[in-house]
Amino acid sequence: MNKILTGTSAALLSVAFVADAAATEWNASVWGKRRAFTEHVEKLAELVAEKTGGEFTINVSYGGLSKPRENLDGISIGAFEMAQFCAGYHRDKNRAITVLELPFLGVSNLDEEVAVSHAVYDHPAVMEEMAQWNARIIMTSPMPQYNIVGTGEPRDELADFDGMRVRATGGLGQAFEAVGGVPTSVPATEAFNAMESGVVDTVAFAQHAHLSFGTINKADWWTANLNPGTVNCPVVVNIDAYEALPAEHREALDSSIDEAIDHYLANYGELLKKWDGVLEEKGVQKVMIDDAVIEEFRAKAADPIREAWIADMSAQGIPAQDLYDLVMETLKTAKAGN
Structure with a gap:
């Protein structure tokens, strides 16, 4: 009987050990609170868990692991396995992808933004620069x-x-500086306080961030059509952690990216439909800038900043012209397919 029990116990322990060894738990560092900007990360975690029967879990942390400006550093040292960051927070660390933050690129919707971002992320120069931080970009x-x-x-x-x-x-920030503005790059989480205390007069955000960080609650007006550009905020994984994934877990992650992006786009589309109602509810005036003013802004900001970026990045060994041309070619293809 003892032999039977001993054998049974050993078998159970062996099964438990194998099950434990097969489990993967990742931490993802984002900031603020759950919002449209983080829905693809949340969806990715949900899909990965579903596809692996709970064997691969991603814990999404809103500021508990790192400050927004330090997420790339955290990835580089393996403090966590996944993170979101914005290129403008540390332009010197991610020079190549800042092509996506040039003003007045002509991107007109989120589908086009996805297309140009992922084309740039796949460029060898971008992959090489990210690898210096032990980072691999998986989605925008x-x-x-x-x-x-x-x-x-x-x-x-x-x-x-x-x-x-x-x-x-x-x-x-460079675009506003070109027309006499004084830009400051306080993190999104500090924007409301900066506005309330008078450190800044205005705040530039996409709609979800004006809601999430409360700047819309302080506002008297919002420019509906200035559209000078946007920021680029990739989601990255630690290369060592990614390569250490069991094959089935890596497949679960890779195969979930497109679906996570689709979920993000659908969710953001619903927010945009409700935006005019939000403005009305909060008593915020919707301001339409005259086309002539926008063209004057574009003339002073777009070409000079683009040319300066290409010259500066090229001098640093970044294939700047190739990256800019890639954005334009991808955008042309995306617009033709719309």
Whole structure:
């Protein structure tokens, strides 16, 4: 009897050990709170768990693992396995993808944003630069064109931007600077306080962020059609962690990316449909900028900033012209397919 029990116990322990060894648990570092901007990460975690019968789980942490500006550093040292970051938070660490933050690229919807982002992410120069941080980009966090909120009288003339303190990162910040603005790149989580305390006069965000971070609650007006550009915020995984995944877990992750993006796009589309109602509910004036003002803004910001970016990045050994041409070619193809 003892021999039988001993054999049975050993078998059970062996099964338990194998089951435990097969389990994979990842941590994903994002920030703020759950919102449209993080829905693809949440969906990815859900799909991976479903496909593996709970053997592969991704715990999404909203600020508990790292500050937004330190997520790429955390990935590089393996502090967590997945993270979201925005290129404008540390342009020197992710120079190649900042091509996607150039102002007035002409991207008109989220599908086009996904197309150009993923084309750039697959470029060898981008993959090589990310590998320096032990990072592999798996998907973008597509956002609409940014627009600004502010208090007092609407700033609807280019002269109104002169001296305007605006929360804007990356290429957007450069665009406003080109017309006399004073950009600051405080993290999104600090934007409301910056606006409330008068550190900034205006805040540039996509719609979900104006909602999530409360800047719409402080606003008197919102520019509906300024559309100077957007920021690019990839989701990355730690290369060592990715390569260490069992084959079936890696397949579960890889095969879930497109579905996670589709979920994100559908969810964001619902938010955009409700946006005018949000403005009305909160008493925020919808400001339409005159086409002539937008063209003047474009003339002062788009070409000079693009040419300066190409020259600067090329001098640093980045194939800048190739990356910009890739964006334009991909965008042309995407628009033709719409």
